[in-house]
Amino acid sequence: MVSMRRLLYVAEKNDVAKGVANILSKGAMQRREGRSKFNKIYQLQGQFQGQPALISVTSVSGHLMGNDFAADMKRWESNPIESCFDAPVYTTVPENMEPIARTLREESNKVDTLVIWTDCDREGENIGAEIVKVCREGNRHLDVYRAKFSEVTSAAINRAIQNLGRLDQRIVDAVDCRSELDLRIGAAFTRLQTLHLQRRSRLFASGDKQVVSYGSCQFPTLGFVVERYKEIESFIPEPYWRLIVEVTREGMKVEFAWDRVRLFNHEAVDVLYDECRDEGRGIVEEVTKKPKSRWRPTALDTVELEKLGVRKLKMSAKEVMSIAEKLYSNGWISYPRTETNKFPKDFNLNNLVALHNGDQQWGAFAAEIGQRGANPRNGNKSDEAHPPIHPLKHATQANLQPREWQVYELVVRHFLACCSWDAKGQETKVTLMVGEEKFVATGLQIEDKGYMEVYPYDKWSDKQLPRFTRGEEITDFMLRIADGETTAPLLLNEADLISLMDKYGIGTDATHAEHIEKIKERKYVGVQPDGRFLPGFLGLALVDAYDEMGYAMSKPQLRADLEKQLEAICKGERTKQEVLEEQLGKYRAIFVQSEANQHLISATLNRYMDSNASLAATAPAVAGGAPRGRGRGRGRGASVVAQIPTNAVPPVAASTRGRGRGRGRGANAAAGGGGATRGRGGAGGGGAFPRAPPVTNDQKPCMCGIGSTLRTVQKEGPNKGRQFWTCNKPMGAPDKCNYFEWAA
Structure with missing residues (x-):
């Protein structure tokens, strides 16, 4: 009689454990409670290496263990801060994870084999090692295997069972090294930053226990x-000038752009303008048509998913x-943490595409891909662990929550x-010579929208041109x-x-969002309503202080x-101990000098706060921290078109500067455009963010006594395009005055 083997499978999350158990049992599993109410145990009968097996499937909730110092080191002011570099570090199960650990110990005592089903990345490998440590407290004779998979599907799970391996200790060591x-x-x-600023900075009220944290990924992100x-x-x-030629034909106004683009010498542009004006005619030198393509996106990796989501x-x-x-975890998409943006050659893309043939929104497009054959545009990155992110099952809006x-x-x-094909079109290019100056106009006729039929996140629009003939004269x-x-x-x-973090190797695709959240949580940066980051005084002061000390702590090179050293550990080129000693030596030397110069941190922070207080005392109040803007127009022989938005910067910023100027000249000159705007990040609420002096037009004060702003009539009618001066306060502000004056 063949004895039944007993096994414990442990996943990284409860949803994955449930999915694995459901697949292996074909829906016939039984659920029972573990010590943690969030991590169930799923019981099933199956096969393992050709033998009947009784299998229990359970999970952890991310990292099961953590590093920390002994209890006496937790009293910050009782120990020299430098002792953090050599005090003993202990790896233990924190109290909130103890119920999960108890389940693992108890279940391990009933089995002979443990299979790790954590995510197949560095963190997952390390979590797997933590699971092994705890399970062997319950049964030190366990045989341990590692299952590798990238999706919770029947094919992937059964393939993992047939190709079990072992944990990679080199990867475990790399994560342990980084954690320590x-x-x-x-x-x-x-500790250095927090204790010093709590004693020396006015930003911290008496008894304020705010932590001023440092992290070697957090700081470069800041x-x-x-x-x-x-x-x-x-x-x-820097001011610049450019020539523009406009031709109206067949009811269409065509703008020819200057081949020189722009010049920064005003007199030179005036000379060239006069030469073109004196020439009085233009000759169409060339009319060309050529195919134009807009490439479909490459296969999706984590960084691109994050950027697209944002x-x-x-x-x-x-x-x-x-x-x-x-x-x-619920089996809708493949593993979302991957550095791979190219599909393997043997990947069954046609079957995955066919899952969507019946969809009401993109079913017809999926069917057309099936007829042509899936032809992915691949990138050049692979982590050799996971494929690009892709759907595994067809879903409708009824299956998921709105954000999901x-x-x-x-x-x-x-x-x-x-998996589809590029968008195709025909680009027309008309080259016009006016004297010695070349001007170019382009048009586009889309012939096949290609991938854009299913991908609304990209835009490519037709741009029509009237007919021009080579050699024709235009006056x-x-x-x-x-x-x-x-x-x-x-x-x-x-x-x-995220793009910068990825480019310079700050963190991993699994931790980018975490580091960004940390600098927001610490109030080192604020986020404006448009989603852009504005550094706070504390963030500015920390960066400046370390720069002044001579240590580029905020630069990406250290991290x-x-x-790179962690990658060398993974490859077996270096040991954990070698990297630990080298990195600790480097940072310890910086710490010693930073401790001797810590007064620069508070001095820099106080300097920012003093500057802000001075500006706040002299600048007119702006309701809600709303921005101020200014627009100017000048014209010679024509009116000016310039409009400066006054709400370009949200309340977290105190001011924005914007200027646009347009100028037209000559008997046949059209209205000037070409204005540009520029913005400056300003201040945040509560005195925590920088405040820049407001920019106003003091020559045109409104009834509030502040400088007014120049706007342009947008509404259809006889005054459309006409400019006027009005109150600089935001639209809808309760104290906005009714000042109005037409511009000359």
């Missing part, structure tokens, strides 16, 4: 925000990934777009000079920040170097 470094370095610098803010603050706009769905990266993980549906729909549409054109100013870049949004 994060604890030691974070504790040392966090550094990107601060660097962009300072780039904007130091930006000096830009297209208006969600935070954290929310996008939380929803994606839930969709994965948005993420699922994005994944499906991106997958179908990737009825309008020539004008447009002027403008170079513009500063925008503040970073979350998608921008990027650590990530």
Whole structure:
């Protein structure tokens, strides 16, 4: 008689454990309670390595164990801060995870084999090792296997069972190394900053216990925000001028752009303008038509999913990934944490596409892909562990919550777009010579929308041109000079920040959102209603202070170097101990000097606060921190078109500067456009964010006594395009006055 083997399967989340058990039992599993009410135990009978088996499937809830110092080290002021670099570190099960640990110990005592079903990435491998440690407290004779899978589907789970391996200790060591470094370095610098500022900065009220944390990923993330803010603050706009030719034909106004684009020498543009005007005619030098393609997106990886979620769905990266993980756990999509953006050659894409043939929204497009054959546009990255993110089952809006549906729909549409074909069109290019100056107009006729039929996140519009003939002479054109100013870049949004973190190796696709949330939670940065990040005084002061000490703590190089060393551990090129000693030595040397110069932290913070207080005392009050704007227009022989929005910066910022200028010149010159705007991030509420001096037009004060702003009539009618001066306070502000004056 063959004895029945007894096994324990442990997944990273309850939903995955339930999915694995349901697949292996073909729905015949039985559920019972564990010590944790959130982590059930699923019982089933099956096969293991050709033998009958009684299998229990349960789960943890992420990391089961954590690193910490001994109890005496938790009294910050009782120990030298530098001792954080060499005090003993203990790995234990925290109290909130103890019920799960008890379940694992008890269940392990009943079995002979343990199979780890955690996510197949670095963190999952490390969590698997934690599970083994706890389970062997219940049964030290356990035989341990590792299941590798990327989706909770019958094919993937059964394939994992047939190809069991072992835990990779090198990956476990890499995560352990990073965890210990994060604890030691974070504790040392966090204690240094917090204790000093609590004693020396006015930002902290008496008895305020706010933690001023440091993290080797957190700080570079903050550094990107601060660097962009300072780039904007130091930006000096430079005026430029350009020539524009306009031709009206067949009822269409065509604008020919200058081949030189723009020049920064006003007199030079005036000379060229005069030469073109004196020429009095233009010759169509060339009319060309050529095929134009708009490429379909590459296969979807985690970073791209996060960025698309931020830009297209208006969600935070954290929310996008939380929803994606839930969709994965419930079997709707593949594993959402992957660095891979190319499908393996043997991947059965046609079957996955066919799942959507009957969908009301994209079924016809999926069927057409099936007829042509799935042809994915692949990228060049692979983590050798997981395929790109793709749908596993067809869902309707009735199957999912609204936010879940948005993420699922994005994944499906991106997958179908990737597997389809590029958009095709014909581009027409007309080259016009006026004297020695070249001007170009382009048009586009879309012939096949391709992937864009199913992918509304991209736009590509027809742009018609009337007929032009090579060699024809044009005399009825309008020539004008447009002027403008170079513009500063925008503040970073979350998608921008994730791109920079990915580029410089700050964190992983699994932790980007976590680091961003941390700098928001610590109030190192604020988020404006448009989703852009504004550094707070505390964030600015920390970055500046370490820069002044000579340590670029906010730059990505330190953390990027650590990530390279962790990768070397995973490959077996370095040991955990070698990397630990090297990195701790480097950070300890920086800490010693930082401790000697910690007064720079409070001095820098106080300097920002003093500057803000001075501006607040002298600047007119702005309701709700609303921005101020200014517009100017100048014309020679024509009116000016310039409109500056006064609500471009939300209440977290105290001011924005914007200027647009347009100028027309000559008997046949049209109205000037070409204005540009520029914005500066300003202040946040509660004195925590920087405040810049408001920009007003003091020559045109409104009834409130503040500088007015120039606006342009947009409503259809006889006054459309006409400019007027009005109160600078935001539209809808209760104290906005009724000042109005037509501009000259």
